Amino acid sequence: MADVLEIDPIDRAIIAATQRGLPLVPRPYDAIGADLGLSGAVVQERMQAMVKSGVIRRIGVVPNHYKLGFSANGMTVWDVMDEYISDLGKKIGALDFVSHCYHRPRHVPHWPYNMFAMVHGKNREDVAAHANEIAKILGPAVKSSDIIYSKRILKKTGLRISV
């Protein structure tokens, strides 16, 4: 579990104000500040500090991989022996075609898998080939696996933080 940090109302207000995106004006931090009664310099300082503490993972663009031709996305799921998952997870997470990799709980018997690696590709053959590479790395530590392809986005709003 990640450590929980104290977020004061000003940080919270800045986050809430930027959840729909950074203003597309030459001085975006001034614009955020103007809405909140803060100077642009204070907004910048606060945001720098939040990047440093990890409250903000990063500021940047989020590509829509479907629209960009990475239309196949396979959630690969693996039943990895518990004693090896931390070491192997790091190796899988470092692969460039894996966008997220997590250790999650099994719910036996319905759900035997404890590692999730999101794999992106131009098509399903691509994704399946990547899953094979993962299988090779996991070797005998993996008991079973599956690739769960996405069919359509039902909702995508991102996180909404209110003040």
Add this chain to the structure above:
Amino acid sequence: MNTAVEQSLDQHDKDIINALQGGFPICERPYLAAAKELNLTEDELIKRIESLLGNGALSRFGPLINAERMGGGLTLAALAVDEENFDRVAELVNAHEEIAHNYEREHGYNMWFVIATETPEQVAQTIKKIELETGLVVLNVPKLEEFFIGLRFDL
């Protein structure tokens, strides 16, 4: 497969998408600073980001928050839904503002969604509400360990 949006991108657009996945400056004129690296003017960069958001090439531009570090709750959850009830259940699930993403997937568990809440306790409350509304049991798989959050797609 080339999508219409993908075909509409020129090299500047691709450079913007590749470069700005890694981060964006925090300074008085951040577009100006980022534009220099990309051989664009400040105004061109702003206009291009605007149009990439408009045509859907980008789904967001701004700070990405680690909700758990703010004291919020977050989990991945799934439902196994009959085909005939699928759309109705999707509506019920999506109606909760705590649902950040929801994907239809090809598996017995065919609906996968992220629940993001302001407090950790609200995750369990949201799951309970969804179970009551849908009559289905939610598979709850919160992360135990995070190995990496990849930053980039290379175009």
